[in-house]
Amino acid sequence: MRARFAGCLVAAAVVVGLLSAAARPTAGQAPGTPPYRAPRTLDGKPDLGGIWQVLNTASWNIQAHNAAEGVPAGLGVVEGNVIPYQPAAAAKKQENFEKRLTEDPLRKCFLAGVPRITYMPFPLQIVQTPTHVGIAYEYNHASRLIYTNGTDHSGVDDFWMGDSRGHWEGETLVVDVTGFNDKTWFDQAGNFHSDALHVIERYTRTGADIISYEATIEDPKVFTRPWKMSMPLYRRQEKNIRLLDYVCLEFREPHVSIDELVKTRK
Amino acid sequence: MRNRLPASMRVVACVISGMSLAPVLAVAQTKVPAAPPSAGKPYTVPRTPWGDPDIQGTYKNVSMFPLEARAPLPPEGAPPAPSGSKRVDAGAGPEHWYEVPMGGTTPMVVDPPDRRVPYQPWARALNTEINKHQGENPEVKIKREYLDHRVRCLPAGSPRVTTPCAYCGYQILQGPGFVAFFYEWNHLYQVVPLDGSPHPDPGIQLWMGDARGHWEGNTLVVDVANFNDKTWVARGAAIHTSAMHIVERYTPVDRNTIDYRVTVEDPAVFTRPWTMAFPAFERYPAGTELYEYACAEGNAIDETVFGVTTKKEPK
Secondary structure, X not given: OHHHHHHHHHHHHHHHHHXXXXXXXXXXXXXXXXXXXXXXXXXXXXXXXXXXXXXXXXXXXXXXXXXXXXXXXXXXXXXXXXXXXXXXXXXXXXXXXXXXXXXXXXXXXXXXXXXXXXXXXXXXXXXXXXXXXXXEEOEOOOEEXXXXXXXXXXXXXXXXXXXXXXXXXXOEEEEEEEOEXXXXXXXOOOOEOOOOOEEEEEEEEEEOOEEEEEEEEEOXXXXXXXXXXXXXXXXXXXXXXXXXXXXXXXXXOOOOOHHHHHHHHO | OOOOOOHHHHHXXXXXXXXXXXXXXHHHOOOOOOOOOOOOOOOOOOEOOOOOEOOOEEEEEOOOOOOOOOOOOOOOOOOOOOOOOOOOOOOOOHXXXXXXXXXXXXXXXXXXXXXXXXXXXXXXXXXXXXXXXXXXXXXXOOOHHHOOOOOOOOOOOOOHHHOOOOOOEEEEEEEOOEEEEEEOHHHOEEEEEOOOOOXXXXXOOEOOOEEEEEEEOOEEEEEEEOEOOOOOOOOOOXXXXXXXXXXXXXXXXXXXXXXXXXXXXXXXXXXXXEEEEEEEEEEOXXXXXXXXXXXXXXXXXXXXXXXXXXXOOOO
């Protein structure tokens, strides 16, 4: 009886780890306070619309890290601060770290992947309909369409940003993302994954101007168990806020300046 | 259901489209231009729950159209060159872009009446020069800064993102106060607020411009400013300055088709405002989804255009 109970505990721990977000009270919320109920869209779903941005250093390193030149220090966004690499993968991560200034896919202006695109230090804009949640990202003009129309994954398995299918669980938009290639990283510190990556994102409004964002990471080729990162997305408060441009290739490609030509003609 | 090409082909297409449009379009486009909306009973545009005309859906291009007439043409409405010819003849200069295998010969420019972009002479000359650098003339050593920004995987800009191109799908989403365009090509987007808010400071320059919209009847009217000076108005190198200002009009003409009309102003480059008009969006079969278009991630222009071998993809 006792041994059996212990075995159940291991299994339960995994399940609880994955599901606890819904039950766990919001940080700073007094016990017993009912959870925040977000304003609704016309079809009755929590309204995630708006321009949001993280305020953290996860794009440099999702784990706790001290400052380095050009890199602000951060407490990390990985729960428990441990990424459970398999031994060979841990060595690969170290190699990535050493070569990060040339080998980080972002150095080549490639798409950032999911969830990394979420915590780039740039704003993102969510537009929501009953059938789609579109996310426009300032960084590199990237975008995603999350299908909330009940459709299943497309089966395509070579996407930089994955194939995203969402559904609502109470206050939370749960997005199942599969179909990744193995070419994106989680951060500039070389944390990586294989093409077996499976990401489960959870977007939950926990206040008028906050979305709690969680991403559970599964990749049996690279990690020994699923692990999770979490962070708030803050609503940008500026009245005239809009996404601007950070087009990475713009700074690598030569241009003819028509403005200059017109000036010099005068 | 998902009748599109695999993502891996997209990357190839991105490169090919700059070099030779014909083989790509043979795959991507299968339809000749839609006839003008039938003169019968007018189309009743469905409404969103909050009362806006509902133009949501997934769309593709109707057809390819050349930017302008190769020589002055009779005004809009007069019959253009005979249809059915496989290719418009080739040649150096701007015309080589008009090797369009399908759809058409009807230029997108509808005003001025001669169907030609009203460039100032210096701009016409520069435009012609730039067009010699698009990879089809082996005599020309291509200047990288002249090579189509789109082939270099830079954002297409507006209105070019709406002009027909290979592997261009469009997802339109609407909510109270906005119309959002998600473009398949190079994962671009334009979220258009409908709240009457003004453009940002003129010093702000954006690849896609700053778009602010409103409805006039069934037509979505979008005023776009805050451009940079690095994009072309359309394929065929219609250069412009950062002072360009455009007004776009999207009109659903039947359940499956959205007509597009755009007026372009830039006194530094053109002698007068000018207008393009064409059926832009044709609804995909239900259930069609856009694919990811990764462009820079697989671009081979360094090899195919400049002969430089690079290994771009990390492994």
